[in-house]
Amino acid sequence: MANKIYYLASxxxxRKIIKSLPKDHNLVFHDIKQDPITxxxxxEMYALSGSYEALFSKKAQLYKSMGLKDKDLTEDDFxxxxLEHYTFLSRPxxxxxGKVFIGNSQQNILQVMKALENK
Incomplete structure (x- = not known):
């Protein structure tokens, strides 16, 4: 299975994280705005992370504007x-x-760099 990054080109x-990746990373790039995730x-992400909530971005503007932050969301809701809107996927x-790395925290990106350097 190919190593992948799901990201937003805009x-x-x-973009900053992608620029900092090791040159020979061999990642398949998937822009979730141009090509929505299936x-x-x-x-597959859920199987690796164990949670849709872990994949869900509570920083998304729609999260507040749709009033979702005031609701008790279930895994099915997440x-x-x-799937309805790319902005809800925590990126990248x-x-x-076979391991999943979610979001742009410094710790997460350091783990990504380590995983890519061990190729």
Missing amino acids: CDTC TEELE KKYI VFIID
């Missing part, structure tokens, strides 16, 4: 919203050697 943070791709999501 996101400055994603149910199968999301289910899955539905991520890396899948490297």
